[in-house]
Amino acid sequence: MNVMNASPRRKELTRLAAQLFVQEGFDRTTVRMLAQEMGIKSGSLFHHFRDKQEILAAVIEEGTQNALVIAREALARCDSSPLARLHAMARAHLETLLTDRNAHVVALYEWRRLDPEARAHLSHLRDAYEALWEEVIDAALAEGVIHGDRFLVSRFVMGALNWTVRWYDPDGPRSPDELADELVAMITRTAPAA
Amino acid sequence: MNVMNASPRRKELTRLAAQLFVQEGFDRTTVRMLAQEMGIKSGSLFHHFRDKQEILAAVIEEGTQNALVIAREALARCDSSPLARLHAMARAHLETLLTDRNAHVVALYEWRRLDPEARAHLSHLRDAYEALWEEVIDAALAEGVIHGDRFLVSRFVMGALNWTVRWYDPDGPRSPDELADELVAMITRTAPAA
DNA sequence: GGGTCAACCAAGCAAGCGCTAGTGTGACTG
DNA sequence: CAGTCACACTAGCGCTTGCTTGGTTGACCC
Numbered sequence: 001m002n003v004m005n006a007s008p009r010r011k012e013l014t015r016l017a018a019q020l021f022v023q024e025g026f027d028r029t030t031v032r033m034l035a036q037e038m039g040i041k042s043g044s045l046f047h048h049f050r051d052k053q054e055i056l057a058a059v060i061e062e063g064t065q066n067a068l069v070i071a072r073e074a075l076a077r078c079d080s081s082p083l084a085r086l087h088a089m090a091r092a093h094l095e096t097l098l099t100d101r102n103a104h105v106v107a108l109y110e111w112r113r114l115d116p117e118a119r120a121h122l123s124h125l126r127d128a129y130e131a132l133w134e135e136v137i138d139a140a141l142a143e144g145v146i147h148g149d150r151f152l153v154s155r156f157v158m159g160a161l162n163w164t165v166r167w168y169d170p171d172g173p174r175s176p177d178e179l180a181d182e183l184v185a186m187i188t189r190t191a192p193a194a
Numbered sequence: 195m196n197v198m199n200a201s202p203r204r205k206e207l208t209r210l211a212a213q214l215f216v217q218e219g220f221d222r223t224t225v226r227m228l229a230q231e232m233g234i235k236s237g238s239l240f241h242h243f244r245d246k247q248e249i250l251a252a253v254i255e256e257g258t259q260n261a262l263v264i265a266r267e268a269l270a271r272c273d274s275s276p277l278a279r280l281h282a283m284a285r286a287h288l289e290t291l292l293t294d295r296n297a298h299v300v301a302l303y304e305w306r307r308l309d310p311e312a313r314a315h316l317s318h319l320r321d322a323y324e325a326l327w328e329e330v331i332d333a334a335l336a337e338g339v340i341h342g343d344r345f346l347v348s349r350f351v352m353g354a355l356n357w358t359v360r361w362y363d364p365d366g367p368r369s370p371d372e373l374a375d376e377l378v379a380m381i382t383r384t385a386p387a388a
Numbered sequence: 389g390g391g392t393c394a395a396c397c398a399a400g401c402a403a404g405c406g407c408t409a410g411t412g413t414g415a416c417t418g
Numbered sequence: 419c420a421g422t423c424a425c426a427c428t429a430g431c432g433c434t435t436g437c438t439t440g441g442t443t444g445a446c447c448c
Binding site: 109148149155157159161163166167174187 | 219221222303306307341342343346349351352353354355356357360373376377379380381
Binding site: 203234238 | 424425426427428429
């Protein structure tokens with residue numbers, strides 16, 4: 001058994017688990033597959049994690065934590081113009097989503113598999129992240145950079161961005177930043193890119 | 195055993211399966227759960243479907259087929275103005291997504307669980323549907339109703355729309371049509387709604 | 389140099405899984 | 419009224435699942 005510590009070993013295992021969860025999905029990933037990927041036997045897994053659920057929670061927590069940090073840094077780094085902040089936020093979102101991809105795909109698509117306690121705990125993290133978005137969107141609305149219903153706009157934008165993990169090809173011609181800029185251009189009525 | 199017919203019994207079973215797949219996810223839905231929901235024993239299930247995979251394929255085929263029909267009707271019903279067609283398509287998409295919700299959530303989130311043959315077969319259906327979208331978006335781009343990269347715009351729009359299944363509350367204040375109109379307004383640079 | 393501790397292993401249990409085999413119906417059909 | 423058919427049942431096989439148990443190893447510590 002083990003406390004909920006963040007030993008380096010555990011961090012590494014979490015990273016590997018994220019990869020497998022993305023490849024196979026949480027339910028199809030067996031503890032034996034996880035163990036093999038980690039170079040240990042299945043029983044040893046339960047020294048690091050109480051049960052399979054806890055591995056999932058660790059993956060999602062890690063990913064969301066990172067997203068928060070990156071978004072906050074990006075916001076801190078840019079001036080207070082609503083348009084600039086919108087750009088920064090979109091870029092940060094895609095950067096996280098497409099570089100630290102695994103953890104985020106898991107967070108987006110395996111959320112339902114969390115047990116109620118883990119979900120409650122992680123909800124707070126997610127809410128904190130979404131609060132950043134709403135703040136930026138509120139400012140953009142207030143200044144007339146974008147228009148529409150506050151709630152709907154943020155949902156639509158999040159949808160468009162999160163959906164990228166389903167089709168984006170990192171080896172393709174477009175960088176995450178280009179994607180972000182194109183999306184912002186699409187909704188801000190400024191002159192089109194290109 | 196059974197051929198790939200579309201007996202009414204099978205259709206009803208497919209509908210029930212869709213509901214369970216949404217509630218529990220494909221992997222967590224056991225054949226015994228399916229059978230119980232259908233009021234039969236688990237063995238009897240395999241009279242209607244060759245295996246569990248085939249149930250999934252049936253659910254997705256049904257849903258995509260419906261989406262195609264609804265979208266085509268909606269397009270046929272409206273004039274040839276690109277903006278009108280954009281509205282019609284968005285409305286149709288959300289109507290399908292939010293009324294025939296179960297089948298579509300399965301199609302969106304359990305696609306990976308299909309075996310290669312089923313996936314190949316259903317890809318054609320999906321491509322046909324997406325072709326409708328690209329056609330409408332091309333026309334809107336050509337007429338300057340929207341701006342940006344053809345590929346990116348359609349992906350972003352699909353993302354925003356498909357994401358609705360994760361937050362939309364049918365008992366809430368907004369109708370699917372309002373959602374569709376708000377999204378179109380957001381990307382078309384016309385005067386904002388409300 | 390005995391004690392501690394994280395990390396790992398071998399072995400396996402109980403439960404649940406998808407699916408099969410063989411059989412029994414009652415409703416149509418020639 | 420024999421034959422066929424869709425539909426359902428009982429019973430269970432063979433396998434995989436998450437997880438447990440009891441024990442071993444090697445690095446560090448006073």
